[in-house]
Every structure is written in structure tokens, then in C-alpha cells.
Amino acid sequence: MGTESVMNEQPLKYQVIAKKIEADIRSGVYRAGDKLPSIRHWVTELQVAKNTVINALQQLERRSLVEARPKSGFIVKRVPNYTPPPSPVFGSIQPTSISIPDLLREVIARGAAFDIKPDEPNVPEHNLMSRLYRHINRAMRTQSSRKTLYYDEPMGHEQLREQISRHYARLGLTLPETDLCITAGCQHALLLSLMATCQPGDNVVIESPGFYGAIQLLDELGLNAIEVPCHSVSGLDVELLAKVAAEYNVTACVVTPAFSTPTGACMPDDAKSQLLAIADKHDFAVIEDDIYGDLGFQFRPRPIKYFDKTNRVILCSSFSKSLSRDLRTGWIAGARWQKKIQRLKLVTQLAGSQAVQAGLAEFMASGDYARWLKYRIAQLELQRDELANTLDSTFGTSCRFTYPLGGLSLWLELPGQMDSLRLYHQALQSNTVLTPGALFSSHNDFDHFLRLSFCHPMTKGRREAIAKVSKLVHQSKFKGT
Amino acid sequence: MGTESVMNEQPLKYQVIAKKIEADIRSGVYRAGDKLPSIRHWVTELQVAKNTVINALQQLERRSLVEARPKSGFIVKRVPNYTPPPSPVFGSIQPTSISIPDLLREVIARGAAFDIKPDEPNVPEHNLMSRLYRHINRAMRTQSSRKTLYYDEPMGHEQLREQISRHYARLGLTLPETDLCITAGCQHALLLSLMATCQPGDNVVIESPGFYGAIQLLDELGLNAIEVPCHSVSGLDVELLAKVAAEYNVTACVVTPAFSTPTGACMPDDAKSQLLAIADKHDFAVIEDDIYGDLGFQFRPRPIKYFDKTNRVILCSSFSKSLSRDLRTGWIAGARWQKKIQRLKLVTQLAGSQAVQAGLAEFMASGDYARWLKYRIAQLELQRDELANTLDSTFGTSCRFTYPLGGLSLWLELPGQMDSLRLYHQALQSNTVLTPGALFSSHNDFDHFLRLSFCHPMTKGRREAIAKVSKLVHQSKFKGT
Structure with a gap:
């Protein structure tokens, strides 16, 4: 994978090492349950300081790729293989004039914040x-x-x-x-x-x-x-x-x-x-x-x-x-x-x-x-993983979502063709703001999709909001709606 | 004249008195060359402090309505009776599609600053x-x-x-x-x-x-x-x-x-x-x-x-x-x-x-x-008078212009139907920026007009720029162009 960070400044040493180990995990060199080589091993092999290796491993830990176990070192965790939704197939493609219903306009106004839980506390200024x-x-x-x-x-x-x-x-x-x-x-x-x-x-x-x-x-x-x-x-x-x-x-x-x-x-x-x-x-x-x-x-x-x-x-x-x-x-x-x-x-x-x-x-x-971008990108990458892991643990294999290599959001397909606009209204009652798929097309092809953003940190409140949404989804599945 | 300053805060006492004396001058109660009543007279008649009267008279002096003469007190100056240009008369009025020439677009970009002399020094921040x-x-x-x-x-x-x-x-x-x-x-x-x-x-x-x-x-x-x-x-x-x-x-x-x-x-x-x-x-x-x-x-x-x-x-x-x-x-x-x-x-x-x-x-x-508006309005009124007086003394009776009761600019009609766009280009050579009448209509009815602004203070540089424009106008009049 060509990591051509042409535009950003050079990544820090520990980031390079973390990426290398991540690539090895994703490609199967190390599998779930494996113990990673010792810190001393990496220090010798990569000719870097001990702290650099520790920083790299800690980043992987934050991103839920490895887990530190007392006295055993770092163990590789299960790396979910996220399945993206398939490409949409339209019956016919032809020019259509657009007219957005007022109802959707309101949803758009709320969705612009990319935040599932707008009442979460403010983060201190960087x-x-x-x-x-x-x-x-x-x-x-x-x-x-x-x-x-x-x-x-x-x-x-x-x-x-x-x-x-x-x-x-x-x-x-x-x-x-x-x-x-x-x-x-x-x-x-x-x-x-x-x-x-x-x-x-x-x-x-x-x-x-x-x-x-x-x-x-x-x-x-x-x-x-x-x-x-x-x-x-x-x-x-x-x-x-x-x-x-x-x-x-x-x-x-x-x-x-x-x-x-x-x-x-x-x-x-x-x-x-x-x-x-x-x-x-x-x-x-x-x-x-x-x-x-x-x-x-x-x-x-x-x-x-x-x-x-x-x-x-x-x-x-x-x-x-x-x-x-x-x-x-x-x-x-x-x-x-x-x-x-x-x-x-x-x-x-x-x-x-x-x-x-x-x-x-x-x-x-x-x-x-450039410094800000470097900081922000590392933060967003971490938040993407936190969101993907949360989705993985709450929704299980019942839904497919994308795992983007950048940006602010991912795209989630709800199980059983369930109506995300209805889900939006249900979730809003507990001040949870979803961005339903209907906003992203003038057709009805994405009515069972959600956009979820990793723009904000995965706080306890946001995690609970996702759990709540997952619950609503499963309830409605059992009701057969 | 109803001074209904509904929106601004109450004017200061000296401003009220200055307006009263100005009204008397403009209505002919006091004529050019007349000596105004003494400060003591006003103090007794209006029941105000001596300083208030002095402030009022000094404001009238700054606005060129009166002149302080040692030992004689305040003498009323000549108050020019500015003649506004007449209402335009169009041959026919009908809908026309608009197409602004690129040449005029450039003139518009420069004119947006309302400043005849853009290289004048910066005023300190208020x-x-x-x-x-x-x-x-x-x-x-x-x-x-x-x-x-x-x-x-x-x-x-x-x-x-x-x-x-x-x-x-x-x-x-x-x-x-x-x-x-x-x-x-x-x-x-x-x-x-x-x-x-x-x-x-x-x-x-x-x-x-x-x-x-x-x-x-x-x-x-x-x-x-x-x-x-x-x-x-x-x-x-x-x-x-x-x-x-x-x-x-x-x-x-x-x-x-x-x-x-x-x-x-x-x-x-x-x-x-x-x-x-x-x-x-x-x-x-x-x-x-x-x-x-x-x-x-x-x-x-x-x-x-x-x-x-x-x-x-x-x-x-x-x-x-x-x-x-x-x-x-x-x-x-x-x-x-x-x-x-x-x-x-x-x-x-x-x-x-x-x-x-x-x-x-x-x-x-x-x-x-509200405080800012009060300050700014007083400043603009003064600058309008300075501009009108400068035009009066440089152009004489050879041109007509408006004497607005507010805003940022006045409208001047050049003598002898002379082309203000040509004048614009001539003046630009000495970094003097005019705003030709052609910008304010899609017809050619205002080609011998200029907009002049009193948005900026009348500095020596701006006064000289106006004198220069007046000279260009008179030169071209003698050349018969």
C-alpha cells in the first residue's frame, strides 16, 4: 500500500511503525490471539528507541487492534472484516427534476452537524x-x-x-x-x-x-x-x-x-x-x-x-x-x-x-x-476505529457498513430493509440524531441506510446512543416492521 | 424640520444647540457677515452651561458655517446654496436585458471603496x-x-x-x-x-x-x-x-x-x-x-x-x-x-x-x-460639509451636486456634458479614483456625472485630488472636448 503522504508533513516514527504492524495484522502475518514479538525484538529489528515502539503499540491498542495483557505483552485482537454495502442498482437512470420535501429539509438541517448526540459535553480548545x-x-x-x-x-x-x-x-x-x-x-x-x-x-x-x-x-x-x-x-x-x-x-x-x-x-x-x-x-x-x-x-x-x-x-x-x-x-x-x-x-x-x-x-x-492536519487525521482515524468497533459489538453481523480511509463518515445498511427515516424519528425522542439515507438521493433507494460520522469523539453518551439505535433496530425486526 | 432621532440615542445638548443655530442660519435669521449673539446671550436664553455653547459654536465652525474672529466673536460665513442636478428624463422607459461591459466591471471593483485617494494614510482604530x-x-x-x-x-x-x-x-x-x-x-x-x-x-x-x-x-x-x-x-x-x-x-x-x-x-x-x-x-x-x-x-x-x-x-x-x-x-x-x-x-x-x-x-x-452610530453620523456629517465646501471652492458654480442628509456619497454633474469615464482614466494616472456615472445605469444618461464619497476624512491628499480633477475638467472645457 503506497502511503504517499505527499501533502502532509512526514509522519512521526512511531506512526510509521504502528502502520507497519497494522499492515502485518490486516494481511494475516499475525492472527487474532497471537502474541506480538517483544518490545526488545522491535527495538533491535527496527533500530529505534524503546519509547518509540511503546508509543506505536499503544496507538494500536487505542485502535483496538491489540490488547495489552499483564506479563504476556501485546495480544492481537479479532480484526473484524467489515463488509461494505453493495453498489446500488437502479431500475433506470434518467434525468429527473428535483423537489425536496420540507420534512427532509429539517432532517438535513440537523444532520449537518455530523453528530449523533449533540448534547455531549464540549471538547477543550486545541x-x-x-x-x-x-x-x-x-x-x-x-x-x-x-x-x-x-x-x-x-x-x-x-x-x-x-x-x-x-x-x-x-x-x-x-x-x-x-x-x-x-x-x-x-x-x-x-x-x-x-x-x-x-x-x-x-x-x-x-x-x-x-x-x-x-x-x-x-x-x-x-x-x-x-x-x-x-x-x-x-x-x-x-x-x-x-x-x-x-x-x-x-x-x-x-x-x-x-x-x-x-x-x-x-x-x-x-x-x-x-x-x-x-x-x-x-x-x-x-x-x-x-x-x-x-x-x-x-x-x-x-x-x-x-x-x-x-x-x-x-x-x-x-x-x-x-x-x-x-x-x-x-x-x-x-x-x-x-x-x-x-x-x-x-x-x-x-x-x-x-x-x-x-x-x-x-x-x-x-x-x-500542516501540523493541525496531522493531529486531526490521527484523531479521525482513531475515531473511525472506535465507531466501527462499537458498531461491530452492538449490531453484530446483522448490518454492513463501509470502513473509509479518510473523511468524516461511514455508510451503514440496516438489516431487513428497515426504514431509516422512521428510525430517525424514533431516535430523536431521546435526542439522538441520525442521518437517514433518504437525504442522499432523490430516489427511495437508500431508505434503509444511515450515515454515521466519526467526526466527534466516541464518548460514553455516543456509545449509548448507538446501543439504543441498535435496540430500536432489533425491536422493529422482531415486530416484523 | 422634525429631528426624529428615533433610532439613535438622544443627541448631546451641544448638538441640539448647534442644530438650532444652523437652522437659523440656513433659514436666513442670521445672514453671511452677521455677528452671532454672544456666548453669554445663549447661556441666558437657553439655560445651559457656557461650555455647552462653546462646543456648539466650535462644531459650527468645523462645519464652515461660522468663523471665530478674535475680539468680535462668531461671524456667519457664506452658506452655499447647493443646486442638485435635475431629475433625469428618459426618451422611453422599457424592459431591457443587461450586459455590463468588462471595462465597467473593473471600474466598479475600484469604486467599491468609495475613496478618491486610496493611498492616503490609515486612520487609527476607534x-x-x-x-x-x-x-x-x-x-x-x-x-x-x-x-x-x-x-x-x-x-x-x-x-x-x-x-x-x-x-x-x-x-x-x-x-x-x-x-x-x-x-x-x-x-x-x-x-x-x-x-x-x-x-x-x-x-x-x-x-x-x-x-x-x-x-x-x-x-x-x-x-x-x-x-x-x-x-x-x-x-x-x-x-x-x-x-x-x-x-x-x-x-x-x-x-x-x-x-x-x-x-x-x-x-x-x-x-x-x-x-x-x-x-x-x-x-x-x-x-x-x-x-x-x-x-x-x-x-x-x-x-x-x-x-x-x-x-x-x-x-x-x-x-x-x-x-x-x-x-x-x-x-x-x-x-x-x-x-x-x-x-x-x-x-x-x-x-x-x-x-x-x-x-x-x-x-x-x-x-x-448605538454609541458608534452617533459618533459615525457626526463624523460623516462633518465630512459631507468638508467635501461640499471643497467642491464649492474648487469647481465654483460650474457644476451642480446633491447635498445629502445622510449616507456616504453625493452626486455631481460635470459642466458641459463632459465624459466622466474619460475623466476617470485621466485621473487614475495620478492614483485618483473617481466613480463615473456610467456605473449607475445601463443607459448612457449619466455619462457626465460622478459619484463622490464623504466616507473618508477630507485630508490634504484628497483635497488636492479634487483640485486636480477640477483642473482636468476646466482644461477639457477649454479644449472644447
């Missing part, structure tokens, strides 16, 4: 986050009267665009700051992309299941959706896309290739190239949502934009998922539509906050953003 | 502004991890909506916080209003001359503009509006009744009622841009929304002009379209910054916003 606030606060006070009387530059803060450009350069993707435009977030970037490329009545390909923000946008802009099945591990089905594009006039395709919501799927690079070949052949715009791209646990996937030779990929992203939802700062690389997108940015938002942008530019330039 | 930053900074750090992981409420921060609701209540306008939605600024609010009320191809009435942001929006949304003449003192010509609405299908009317840009005009209350009667008769939406409403020097005009009995006035505003352009926070009261507008807010922006909104709510609740 030191790096305090530094970000200091940068923003300093920027607010610097030349304050100028900022209060002047709007931001039309394309957004130059230093921030430069930092974002460098961020992609480390991935091998050349995006000069003049090709970038700062937006009010990724949703705003998607709005600009669709407004720039489509007219009302046009057909737009979206992933199914896929991000509900895109479905809502199509609804409000009067665009037709063509929902193409999305595999829960490898993402958009490009072969079906080819068929759809041959049959219908497609104007744009909205795709999240890296750790997309709800599944956490990741498109392989050759699928990205195939997607581009289809887009070239049928001349449609590719709108890439890269918002989870920086949250890869083992590698940072290359954006589709990296493979774009015909300047048709519009890249959209933001800091909302990787850093903070309260910064309201995203970006767009508009490809051949860049000029039109800049104009649309001005009429839709006019300007961004100079202070927030300047603070973010400082945060990135100082290396703090 | 103490109240520091307090606002402290509020925002504190809000950022409070429950930080919650804010980074949770998006803002769909309608925006509740306390801020409550404060805005109270702000309008002081004007007699009832706008419950549940009728308000926080936006990314006033331009964003205008976007939502037009998206909620219009379909591509619909006719929208706009003021002419009027705000270019509205013209740009119609262009991008594929809406037709019906430009109705706007009088430079009393605003939109409602009689012509009645004719237009009888002749064409009007879907919406975008209007800035209070101190609108570029003229600074203010609609009388009965014109507002007439406008609403027309809207009721022909069933169109009224989109009210109230962004300058809080910046009245003598009174706070009542919004059109105050007179709205049929729930058809959408009120749009923001803190950008009254407080700071860098907060990126505005609001909208969507009337009968509120639900649709909330949905559009979510798909266009998703959320606002909770920290900025919480900081603003604190700033308003503490009374600091």
Missing part, C-alpha cells in the same frame, strides 16, 4: 486552534480602519490564495493563485460552479448516494439530476456514467472523489482519468468537490483536477471540514469558467472577511495548518 | 471598534470546539436576530427575530430576494441612477431591467413607476429609499405609501435596500417595510456601511417569501460565522452600536 484565533485577531486589529472601510479584493486575499496554491503544489498540482478565487465556503463554490456552467433545465450528473447540498442546489436552480450509482468503496461508477452521457445531454457532473459523504468512498486514479475521457468526449463540465481531500488517513488522493488536460475541472473546497466550520472560507479554481465565476462571486457575496483570510494565510504559512 | 473585536475574539474562544464542528443555525445567530429586531422596534417597525435571516451581507440578501421572487426573463424595476450591484445581479440572473428615473433629492419617481407598472408586467422593484447611492436621495414617506399602493395594485415584490438607513444626519427614515400591509416588502441590509465592510454580515426580512429565502440562504451560503454574529450581538446589546 492549542493550534488558539493560535489560529490569535492570527485572526491580530489581522483584525492591523490596519483596522482600512479593513472596515474597504472591501476585500474581488478574487480574495492574495496571500491566502498563494498558500492554497502551495498546498496543492505539494501534491504536484499546479494551481497558480490567479486561477483561484476565495468563496464563502464549499457550498458557495458549488453554487458558483453550477451557475457558471448550467442554464435552468440542463441535466447534471450527481453521485447516488451523494452530498445532499448538491441535490438542494439542483432543486433551487431548476436543474435536472441524473443520479449515477456510487460504489461505497470506489465511488462513482464511470462505466454507467459513460452510458448516461451517451444517452443524454449532460452539462455538468458534480463529483466528490475523495472520501465523499455519505460513504467515505475514494475513486481510484484510473477511474478519474476515465471520467475525464467521458467528459472530454461529451464536452461537459466536471465540478469536483475536494472538501474531504486533506483528510486521508493513509494518503492524500490526487484531485481529478490533477489529471485535467482540457481545463474543464472546476475544483471546489473549503476549510470547513478540515479545520473549522465557523471560518466560512472556501475556494474555487474555475478552469475555463474562472472569469464568469469571479463575476458571480461578486454579485452573490461581494467579498470575504479580510481578517479571517489574513489569519488563515498566516496559519498556513507558519506550518500550523 | 476605541469602540476595538471593543467589537474583543467581543468577536471572546466569542471565537467560547465553546470553540463546538463552533469548529457545528454550523451556524439555518436562520443565523438567534441573539443577533433579536438585537436587529429590537433595533427596528425602536423605529416602530415590528420585525420578530423569526422573520429575520442573517446573510453574508446586503448583496447576498439582494441575491436571495431576486432568486426568491423572479424567474429568468422577468422584468424588474430599478432606480436610475441606482446601485450597480443590483444592475450586475439582473445581468447574472438573466432578468430584464426597467430603469425608472430617480430624483437626486426625493428618490424614485413613483408617478413614472405607476405608468411603467400599468404598461409592463413587473415582478419586483428594487429600491433604496434612504440616502441611496449615488445621489444620497431620500424618499418622502408619502412616496413610500404610493409605491406600496402601486405594488399592491400590480402585485409585485418590493425589495428594499436599507443599508444606509442608519446613517441619517438629522433623522432615521422609516423603512418602506414600516408601511407594508400586504407583506410584500423584503427588507435587506447589513453592517457593511454603518460599521465595517469586513464583518460580512447582513440580514433579510423575507416577508411572504421568507421560507423560500431561508432555503436559498442554505444552498448559497450554508451558514455564517457564529463568532462574528455572537460578537455583533454583544456589541449591539451593550449599547456600543
